[in-house]
Amino acid sequence: MRIATIDVGTNTILMLIADISADGSLSVVRDEQVIARLGKGVDSLRRITPETFTRVLGFLDRYRTIAESCQVERMIAGGTSALRDAANSGDFVEFIRQKLGIEIEILSGQKEAELTYQGAVSEFLAGEDPRAFAVLDIGGGSTELTTGVGSTLVSKESLDLGCVRLTERCLKASPPGGSDLDEAASEVISWTGRLRPLAPETKLIGVAGTVTTLAAMDLDLKSYDSKRVSGHYISTESVNRFADIVRSMTIPQMLTRYPQIQEGRADIIFAGMMILRECLRQLGCRGIVASDRGVRYGMALDEFLRRSHKS
Incomplete structure (x- = not known):
C-alpha cells in the first residue's frame, strides 16, 4: 500500500509518502517538509490569519501534486497545536477541503502523542x-x-x-x-x-x-x-x-x-x-x-493497523 501522510504543524508542514509492506515495514518514497508558520500569531490572536490561509494553501497544493504524481492510494492529514488553539480552525479545514479536497483531521493532544510516540520509536524497535x-x-x-x-x-x-x-x-x-x-x-x-x-x-x-x-x-x-x-x-x-x-x-x-x-x-x-x-x-x-520520524510516520503505521484489523 502506498500512502501519503501530512503533519500540519504549527511551524512546519511535513509529508511522508511511503510503501507499507504486509509486515508493516515502511519504505520511504518521498519525505518533504516546509516551514509554513501556520501558527503565526495564533498565541495572541487565537485565529489563523487570512494571509496564512493563502500561504498554507500553496504549500498543501504542492504536496497534493507530489502525492498524485507518486500515485498514492490514500492521503491522510492531521493538524496539531495551532489548529487546536485557533478559534477559526474549522474555517481553515473547510477552506482546504473545498480548494484541494484534502481532509485535515484536527488531532487531539492524546492522539498526537500516540502517533508521535509510535512514529519515533518505530526505528528503534x-x-x-x-x-x-x-x-x-x-x-x-x-x-x-x-x-x-x-x-x-x-x-x-x-x-x-x-x-x-x-x-x-x-x-x-x-x-x-x-x-x-x-x-x-x-x-x-x-x-x-x-x-x-x-x-x-x-x-x-x-x-x-x-x-x-x-x-x-x-x-x-x-x-x-x-x-x-x-x-x-x-x-x-x-x-x-x-x-x-x-x-x-x-x-x-x-x-x-x-x-x-x-x-x-x-x-x-x-x-x-x-x-x-x-x-x-x-x-x-x-x-x-x-529522530527524523514523528506524527507523519505514526499516521502511516496507524492506517496500516486499521486496515489490517478490518481485513
Missing part, C-alpha cells in the same frame, strides 16, 4: 527486547513528553509551550535582550517544572526541528541528511554550547555560521534550545537521541 522509551516533541505551539515500553504508550505530559509560542511571547528581538531572556527563562521553567526524572534505563528520543537541527549542527553537515541525523546522540553539553552561541547572534549571523539552520527556523531555534535544555535538566538526562 527492531532486534531489541521491549525497553523503556521517552519521546520529547518540541513543536511550535506545544511540547509533549510521552513514555512507554516498546511500542506501547504508557503516559503523556503536554506543556502549552513551543518554540513559536515562546518566541512570540518573549524573544521578539534577535539577539534577545537581558529582560527578554529572563522572562523567557521564567516561562520555560514554570512549564517544565512539572516534568519528573526518567528512569536511568530509559532511551530519550527527540523529534521535530529543534532536535534534528541541533543534530545536523553537531554533525557539522553541509546539507541535511536524515539518515545521519536519525539516531545521532546529542549530549547536554552540546545543547548548552550551541544555545550559548546562538543566543548572542543575529539571524544573518546564525545562517552564515550554521548552514544547517533553515532560514524560516532561525528566529525560533534559540527558543527551542531553551526548552530542550531545561527539559533535559528536569528529566535528569545527559543527552538525547534525534
Whole structure:
C-alpha cells in the first residue's frame, strides 16, 4: 500500500509518502517538509490569519501534486497545536477541503502523542527486547513528553509551550535582550517544572526541528541528511554550547555560521534550545537521541493497523 501522510504543524508542514509492506515495514518514497508558520500569531490572536490561509494553501497544493504524481492510494492529514488553539480552525479545514479536497483531521493532544510516540520509536524497535522509551516533541505551539515500553504508550505530559509560542511571547528581538531572556527563562521553567526524572534505563528520543537541527549542527553537515541525523546522540553539553552561541547572534549571523539552520527556523531555534535544555535538566538526562520520524510516520503505521484489523 502506498500512502501519503501530512503533519500540519504549527511551524512546519511535513509529508511522508511511503510503501507499507504486509509486515508493516515502511519504505520511504518521498519525505518533504516546509516551514509554513501556520501558527503565526495564533498565541495572541487565537485565529489563523487570512494571509496564512493563502500561504498554507500553496504549500498543501504542492504536496497534493507530489502525492498524485507518486500515485498514492490514500492521503491522510492531521493538524496539531495551532489548529487546536485557533478559534477559526474549522474555517481553515473547510477552506482546504473545498480548494484541494484534502481532509485535515484536527488531532487531539492524546492522539498526537500516540502517533508521535509510535512514529519515533518505530526505528528503534527492531532486534531489541521491549525497553523503556521517552519521546520529547518540541513543536511550535506545544511540547509533549510521552513514555512507554516498546511500542506501547504508557503516559503523556503536554506543556502549552513551543518554540513559536515562546518566541512570540518573549524573544521578539534577535539577539534577545537581558529582560527578554529572563522572562523567557521564567516561562520555560514554570512549564517544565512539572516534568519528573526518567528512569536511568530509559532511551530519550527527540523529534521535530529543534532536535534534528541541533543534530545536523553537531554533525557539522553541509546539507541535511536524515539518515545521519536519525539516531545521532546529542549530549547536554552540546545543547548548552550551541544555545550559548546562538543566543548572542543575529539571524544573518546564525545562517552564515550554521548552514544547517533553515532560514524560516532561525528566529525560533534559540527558543527551542531553551526548552530542550531545561527539559533535559528536569528529566535528569545527559543527552538525547534525534529522530527524523514523528506524527507523519505514526499516521502511516496507524492506517496500516486499521486496515489490517478490518481485513
